[in-house]
Amino acid sequence: MGHPLSAAFDSKSGQLILIALLLMVASFYTGTLFGHRSITLVEKMGPSDSGEPHFSNKVALTFRRTPVFLPDTGVNVCPLVYNEYIPCHDLSYISDLLPQLNLSLREELERHCPPLEKRLFCLVPSPKDYKLPIKWPISRDYVWRSNVNHSHLAEVKGGQNWVHEKGQLWWFPGGGTHFKHGAPEYIQRLGNMTTNETGDLVSAGISQVLDVGCGVASFAAYLLPLDIQTMSFAPKDGHENQIQFALERGIGAMISALATKQLPYPSNSFEMVHCSRCRVDWHENDGILLKEIDRLLRPNGYFVYSAPPAYKKVKEFPLIWEKLLNITTAMCWKLIAQQVQTAIWVKEANPSCRLQNADRKQLNICEDEDELKSSWNMPLKNCVKLTSDQANLEKLPPRSERLLQYPSSLARIGINVQMFDSDTLFWQEQIRHYRKLMGVDPSQIRNVMDMNAYLGGFAAALSTSPVWVMNVVPVSLNNTLAAIYERGLVGAFHNWCEPFSTYPRTYDLLHASHLLSHYLDIGEGCLLEDIILEMDRIVRPQGFVIIRDKLSVISRVREMAPKFLWDVKQHVLDNGQRKEELVLICRKKFWAIF
Numbered sequence: 001m002g003h004p005l006s007a008a009f010d011s012k013s014g015q016l017i018l019i020a021l022l023l024m025v026a027s028f029y030t031g032t033l034f035g036h037r038s039i040t041l042v043e044k045m046g047p048s049d050s051g052e053p054h055f056s057n058k059v060a061l062t063f064r065r066t067p068v069f070l071p072d073t074g075v076n077v078c079p080l081v082y083n084e085y086i087p088c089h090d091l092s093y094i095s096d097l098l099p100q101l102n103l104s105l106r107e108e109l110e111r112h113c114p115p116l117e118k119r120l121f122c123l124v125p126s127p128k129d130y131k132l133p134i135k136w137p138i139s140r141d142y143v144w145r146s147n148v149n150h151s152h153l154a155e156v157k158g159g160q161n162w163v164h165e166k167g168q169l170w171w172f173p174g175g176g177t178h179f180k181h182g183a184p185e186y187i188q189r190l191g192n193m194t195t196n197e198t199g200d201l202v203s204a205g206i207s208q209v210l211d212v213g214c215g216v217a218s219f220a221a222y223l224l225p226l227d228i229q230t231m232s233f234a235p236k237d238g239h240e241n242q243i244q245f246a247l248e249r250g251i252g253a254m255i256s257a258l259a260t261k262q263l264p265y266p267s268n269s270f271e272m273v274h275c276s277r278c279r280v281d282w283h284e285n286d287g288i289l290l291k292e293i294d295r296l297l298r299p300n301g302y303f304v305y306s307a308p309p310a311y312k313k314v315k316e317f318p319l320i321w322e323k324l325l326n327i328t329t330a331m332c333w334k335l336i337a338q339q340v341q342t343a344i345w346v347k348e349a350n351p352s353c354r355l356q357n358a359d360r361k362q363l364n365i366c367e368d369e370d371e372l373k374s375s376w377n378m379p380l381k382n383c384v385k386l387t388s389d390q391a392n393l394e395k396l397p398p399r400s401e402r403l404l405q406y407p408s409s410l411a412r413i414g415i416n417v418q419m420f421d422s423d424t425l426f427w428q429e430q431i432r433h434y435r436k437l438m439g440v441d442p443s444q445i446r447n448v449m450d451m452n453a454y455l456g457g458f459a460a461a462l463s464t465s466p467v468w469v470m471n472v473v474p475v476s477l478n479n480t481l482a483a484i485y486e487r488g489l490v491g492a493f494h495n496w497c498e499p500f501s502t503y504p505r506t507y508d509l510l511h512a513s514h515l516l517s518h519y520l521d522i523g524e525g526c527l528l529e530d531i532i533l534e535m536d537r538i539v540r541p542q543g544f545v546i547i548r549d550k551l552s553v554i555s556r557v558r559e560m561a562p563k564f565l566w567d568v569k570q571h572v573l574d575n576g577q578r579k580e581e582l583v584l585i586c587r588k589k590f591w592a593i594f
């Protein structure tokens with residue numbers, strides 16, 4: 001991105017913009033919102049903001065029936081208490097499963113999707129006093145309190161400078177557990193530590209980072225000025241709603257946990273994995289979680305660990321540190337720096353060390369397996385790979401070049417340079433069309449998901465816009481996610497027969513190119529209605545959903561969209577092979593339970 005963030009954040013002008021914003025929003029809301037109590041739905045702020053259109057949808061707790069059923073009055077709206085409903089991270093469902101879960105492995109933090117009949121089938125409402133989110137880049141520092149009404153982090157983490165209350169707003173000063181004095185200073189120190197005091201993280205060759213247990217994602221926010229892309233994740237746990245804060249701020253993040261399964265990201269994808277007191281017991285179970293990190297790191301990638309065992313010589317910390325040293329040494333990771341509260345290892349690309357340690361029974365080498373398999377619902381493996389692929393060893397070019405450069409892993413799935421280049425050009429053109437058809441100021445859009453990302457062409461074409469894109473590759477399709485990471489973009493595997501691991505109202509734009517038709521024959525749980533319902537859950541009020549697909553799918557979606565309280569417009573675009581293709585531009589209305 002590289003836009004002059006620091007200039008935009010000059011504290012004086014920042015405050016000016018903020019006051020203007022407050023006045024604007026206040027004038028939208030006074031008068032129309034407070035008062036009556038009967039349960040009906042009203043449109044809050046539509047393009048035609050005259051009066052209060054009422055909708056016929058009923059407010060009722062409704063579960064998914066088989067066959068799926070859409071009432072004539074429109075899809076029911078879930079009661080207000082479900083305003084934070086995340087089907088596969090629903091604590092009330094998970095508490096029923098607890099006896100079957102291995103709590104010492106933290107299995108309860110992983111995804112557990114309820115069976116269909118226990119899934120809600122109703123529109124997830126916004127909380128009381130929900131306001132359209134503050135726009136990027138102000139949102140990096142300020143979000144509406146009523147949108148994420150959880151004070152736990154401010155109370156518990158106040159001293160660590162994560163987040164503070166400021167009137168109607170949350171203020172994020174850019175701190176974190178191990179960077180009380182701000183992420184920029186911490187990031188500079190990591191740069192010093194990885195370059196022997198001669199450079200920064202960019203000169204250390206870092207362009208993609210995985211932040212484990214990311215808190216409110218300030219680390220990722222302050223890596224953006226270095227053009228470093230971060231995939232941040234954290235579980236939904238006692239640290240209430242940290243991922244919701246991150247996404248409300250406009251910083252890419254998702255819910256996930258390191259417990260018993262591989263993370264939904266491809267191997268060899270990150271130059272750095274970061275853990276700042278991330279509450280992961282790396283030293284347990286023979287270091288199996290570190291072996292998952294080894295899978296994700298590129299050769300010569302860094303593991304950054306800022307946590308008490310790295311600097312405290314009391315209680316159980318020295319023993320944990322010794323265990324960590326034993327495990328990392330056996331894995332042939334080299335401890336290259338230890339300063340203040342941080343230790344940094346590098347994953348050395350030396351197969352002979354690993355072979356030797358395997359002979360001494362200190363380490364297992366993974367059996368060769370299908371490199372192309374998506375890491376989705378795969379158990380963790382207590383082994384490491386030997387780096388043999390020469391392509392993985394070469395230092396990657398800068399991100400701007402990588403975006404347009406053919407990713408070599410595509411050859412394995414039969415996609416050649418010419419196919420790649422024409423896909424890149426195609427999406428550049430489509431983005432121009434979308435901009436015109438949507439007709440909104442680009443500043444309205446920050447959090448974007450490409451639900452069927454294929455080669456990442458859509459995200460690459462947006463690379464000069466101030467957005468971030470979650471590139472999702474469905475697990476039932478070929479694994480192109482490795483190539484997406486090779487391009488310098490980030491994303492995750494997913495199965496759209498299940499809801500995504502994110503909070504409601506977290507994306508401004510969803511893009512579904514030939515996604516719905518792919519799922520047509522896959523079965524219950526991912527019918528058109530199910531996927532549209534999930535889209536409605538995760539898109540923000542007034543957010544956009546762009547669907548391009550074959551005629552039969554498009555006409556069914558167009559028919560059902562009003563029942564989901566979406567506005568919908570149909571357009572025709574070229575499909576890249578000189579054929580016409582239908583495109584729906586849908587917009588979720590901004591409504592509220594009254």
Ligand SMILES: *[C@@H]1O[C@H](CO)[C@@H](O)[C@H](O)[C@H]1NC(C)=O
Nearest residue numbers: 100101102103104105106285
């Ligand atoms: C949980 O997993 C650990 C490590 O694999 C194992 O030793 C333990 O027996 C398991 N506990 C239960 C209750 O299954």
Ligand SMILES: *[C@@H]1O[C@H](CO)[C@@H](O)[C@H](O)[C@H]1NC(C)=O
Nearest residue numbers: 127128129130145146149150
């Ligand atoms: C925020 O949460 C508090 C405590 O749970 C509650 O009293 C308050 O009404 C909530 N505010 C809004 C706007 O929902």
Ligand SMILES: *[C@@H]1O[C@H](CO)[C@@H](O)[C@H](O)[C@H]1NC(C)=O
Nearest residue numbers: 185186188189190192197198
């Ligand atoms: C990093 O190194 C530079 C040059 O030696 C120094 O000026 C700077 O203070 C260091 N930063 C941190 C946070 O240690």
Ligand SMILES: *[C@@H]1O[C@H](CO)[C@@H](O)[C@H](O)[C@H]1NC(C)=O
Nearest residue numbers: 193194195196197198336337
């Ligand atoms: C870092 O710099 C010091 C002093 O110049 C030098 O002795 C040391 O070998 C360097 N370390 C690495 C890893 O390059």
Ligand SMILES: *[C@@H]1O[C@H](CO)[C@@H](O)[C@H](O)[C@H]1NC(C)=O
Nearest residue numbers: 319320322323324325326327
């Ligand atoms: C670490 O390894 C050494 C040498 O193999 C061994 O003696 C020691 O017990 C190990 N420490 C821990 C905490 O496992």
Ligand SMILES: *[C@@H]1O[C@H](CO)[C@@H](O)[C@H](O)[C@H]1NC(C)=O
Nearest residue numbers: 412413414415476477478479
């Ligand atoms: C995956 O790639 C193979 C090899 O190019 C191709 O034959 C197959 O159709 C692809 N599968 C899917 C689901 O696209």
